[in-house]
Amino acid sequence: MQMPKSWISLKSMTPERFQDLIQKANQIKKLKRVSSRGMPLSVALIFLEPSTRTRLSFERASQVIGASVFVMAGSQSTSIEKGESLEDTLLNIEAMQPDVLVVRCGDDFDLETFSHRLTVSLICAGWGKKAHPTQALLDAYTLSGYFDSLKGKKVLYVGDAKHSRVLSSHFELFPNLQMKMGFFCPPELSVQHSSVTATYFENKSDALNWADVVVGLRLQKERLETQMSWYNFETKYQMTREDLLSLGRSVPLMHPGPVGWGNEFHMNLKDYQKSLILAQVTNGVYLRAALLFELGD
Numbered sequence: 001m002q003m004p005k006s007w008i009s010l011k012s013m014t015p016e017r018f019q020d021l022i023q024k025a026n027q028i029k030k031l032k033r034v035s036s037r038g039m040p041l042s043v044a045l046i047f048l049e050p051s052t053r054t055r056l057s058f059e060r061a062s063q064v065i066g067a068s069v070f071v072m073a074g075s076q077s078t079s080i081e082k083g084e085s086l087e088d089t090l091l092n093i094e095a096m097q098p099d100v101l102v103v104r105c106g107d108d109f110d111l112e113t114f115s116h117r118l119t120v121s122l123i124c125a126g127w128g129k130k131a132h133p134t135q136a137l138l139d140a141y142t143l144s145g146y147f148d149s150l151k152g153k154k155v156l157y158v159g160d161a162k163h164s165r166v167l168s169s170h171f172e173l174f175p176n177l178q179m180k181m182g183f184f185c186p187p188e189l190s191v192q193h194s195s196v197t198a199t200y201f202e203n204k205s206d207a208l209n210w211a212d213v214v215v216g217l218r219l220q221k222e223r224l225e226t227q228m229s230w231y232n233f234e235t236k237y238q239m240t241r242e243d244l245l246s247l248g249r250s251v252p253l254m255h256p257g258p259v260g261w262g263n264e265f266h267m268n269l270k271d272y273q274k275s276l277i278l279a280q281v282t283n284g285v286y287l288r289a290a291l292l293f294e295l296g297d
């Protein structure tokens, strides 16, 4: 299969292609370091929005495959402060001839249309509320290491589904991998997809009894358009250790981070034994290393 030049949408991802990718990620994870056959890859990281995991994970992934990295973290002290557009900024960075641009930007920039102008590869590292493809891939990769098969697995989302770019990419990827999606979120923070059939729960115990895995999505209080009751959220929707232990079976817990402890997850889940949250971070390095390695091969 022809390798994509850009990683923004996951709509065309097949289970076979996904298997190829995670096989490569597993190989790299085992070896801890690989080198490409050709010239070392040059990777430009351009992060216009805050990030801890994704930016450092791409830096670490680049180290693992022997790529060189140069970074623009935020617009402060760049010519964006003088009025230069993001489009011009990215075209100038492309002119420095890296092999790959890794970009995090807001919804106001049309990353998809812009990607068609590029002669180098582009990886979306988080695009407003629209997409976070490498997070979705590393989430599925993490689940593939936990379950024998992803087919038919039921993923329950709690927290703020409405404002989540991670969820936007899950909506593209998870149905392709034959996974099922369900929601236990307040109506103000829930979301429907035009072409993905999901299950919506009003009762926590019904939701948890359905779930094979629980995924928390950070409450993005800064993006709330309407007033909502935090007391109601905590008492009805917050996930606690007691909720998960009461099921009498192991239900893994995931979160793309940063976790809103005391919001979507109770503090007492910090040491929940079936948490995969830090495994997601580790896997993110090797999944991203596999993507970069493919682009350089």
Ligand code: CP
Pocket: 050, 051, 052, 053, 054, 055, 126, 135, 256, 257, 258
């Ligand atoms: N998961 C994620 O995108 O985290 P950061 O915002 O820290 O990169």
